[in-house]
Amino acid sequence: MSxxxxxxxxxxxxxxxEWERKIAHADSGSREAFxxxxxxxxxxxxxxxxxxxxxxxxxxxxxxxxxxxERLLADAVGDSxxxx
Numbered sequence: 001m002s003x004x005x006x007x008x009x010x011x012x013x014x015x016x017x018e019w020e021r022k023i024a025h026a027d028s029g030s031r032e033a034f035x036x037x038x039x040x041x042x043x044x045x046x047x048x049x050x051x052x053x054x055x056x057x058x059x060x061x062x063x064x065x066x067x068x069x070e071r072l073l074a075d076a077v078g079d080s081x082x083x084x
Contacts, residue, residue, distance in 0.1 A: 004043060012047035020051065 004012070015037075023034050038045050 009047070012043055013051050015044070016048040016051035019048065020055075 019034050019037060022030055026034070038048065
């Protein structure tokens with residue numbers, strides 16, 4: 001994925017995420033379509049593996065739900081008022 005633009009990379013990661021959802025409970029036709037997509041380009045395989053890596057790594061970031069996501073997002077954009 002090194003030769004693609006940031007938009008292309010994002011699009012590939014989104015496609016990879018969609019494929020993962022599709023193949024979770026897929027029939028053989030869907031699995032064959034996924035295999036064809038993977039074989040079509042090394043960038044497709046790379047995007048799928050990156051997606052899996054992020055999903056695996058982020059699964060347990062806040063498993064106990066200790067972080068206030070709304071507060072974190074507000075802080076990230078510089079909004080000091082509490083979320084509604």
